[in-house]
Amino acid sequence: MDYILEVENLCYTYPDGTEALKDINLKIEKGEKISLIGLNGSGKTTLFLNLNGVLKPSKGKIIYKGKEIKNNRKDLNMLRKNVGIVFQNPDTQLFCGNVYEEVSFGAVNLGLCDDEIRRRVDRALISTNIYDYKDKAVHYLSYGQKKRVSIADILVMEPEIIIFDEPTSSLDLYHSKQVVKLFDEFSQKGTTVIISTHDIEIAYSWSDYIVVMKKGKVLAQGVPYDIFSKEDILRECMLEKPLILEIFENLKEKNLIKSSSSIPKNKKELLEILK
Ligand SMILES: Nc1ncnc2c1ncn2[C@@H]1O[C@H](COP(=O)(O)OP(=O)(O)O)[C@@H](O)[C@H]1O
Ligand SMILES: [Mg+2]
Known part of the structure; x- marks a missing residue:
């Protein structure tokens, strides 16, 4: 199996001595949709910063497309680009004047020609549904609009892997759904999408694979059903069972649906079973 990104025995300790990551091992396939879940402080953001070379592992390896990332400028730049x-x-990420300038900044930095920059920026603004605001100053936008600009910011770079740190945490339901739809579009195009989320319904219905973190360690990883059907994992990670799965298991227990019914991943599939 060819993995796009592998993490081997990764440890990260902050300068103040906080051991934020302890022996993390992961193998991520190209085009996969992955959710990282775990309580605040479990190490999700720290892991992300190690995965794109902002932080350098204290121990262990990051392997991108089979090649170990060494602590040199060439390797780290390659990782940050991809x-x-x-x-x-979004306020920690955005800094330019208007939306168009903000989003084109990354593409300009890649040294692309003007036509290519325009093509990429337009596409990113359209797919994040923010094109109408392209001439507006970033600091006048609402939080949700800024969030979409910050997504467009990364899209113009056309990375192979896109990481979203708690992407839906402050979006309304409509925009959360839009953003999740966008993730699906990326992954259909072959982009690997990794998110962290506290929304177990999204993690359950959207992900191909789930990684559960606790106190800097990976406590469990697997396909969504395997994670959310195991009571011991749920208890240990203080996770709730997704509503769709809870209803499904209840109906099955009470013999109200065929025992051969396939496990529903979302509301639509559950309603299909109930027909
Ligand atoms: N800059 C930092 N310096 C020291 N400790 C940090 C820093 N950033 C995060 N931490 C600590 O690292 C641990 C993991 O934090 P974080 O990766 O932000 O978790 P999560 O994203 O899952 O909420 C926490 O104990 C947090 O207090
Ligand atoms: Mg975090």
């Missing part, structure tokens, strides 16, 4: 992060708080 692994884009959309930060949790």
Whole structure:
């Protein structure tokens, strides 16, 4: 199996001595949709910053497309170019004048020609549904609009892997759904999408694979059903069972649906079973 990104025995300790990551091992396939879940402080953001070379592992390895990333400028630049992060708080990421300038900044930095910059920026603004605001000053936008600009910011770089740190945490339901739809579009085009989320419904229905973190360690990883059907994992990670799965298991227990019914991933599939 060819993995796009591998993490081997990764440890990270902050300068103040906080051991934020302890022996993390992951293998990520190209085009996969991955959710990282875990309580605040479990190490999700720290792991992301290690994955794109902002932080350097204290121990262990990051392997991109089979090649170990060494601590030199060439390797780190390559990693930063190919692994884009959309930060949790757009204000930490955005800094330019208007939306168009902000989003074109990354493309300009890549040294692309003007036509290519325009093509990429227009596409990113359209796909994040922010094109109408292209001439508006970033600091006048609402939080949700800024969030979409920060996504467009990363899209113009056309990275192979896009990481979203708690992408839906402060979006309304409509825009959360839009953003999740966007993730699906990326992954259909072959982009690997990794998110962190506290929304177990999104993690359950959207992900191909889930990584559960606790106190800097990976406590469990697997396909969504395997994670959310195991009571011991749920208890240990203080996770709730997704509503769709809870209803499904209840109906099955009470023999209200066929025992051969396939496990529903979302509301639509559950309603299909109930027909
Ligand atoms: N800059 C920093 N300096 C020292 N400790 C930090 C720093 N950033 C985060 N931490 C600590 O690292 C641990 C993991 O934090 P973080 O990766 O932000 O978790 P999460 O994203 O899952 O909420 C926490 O104990 C946090 O307090
Ligand atoms: Mg975080």
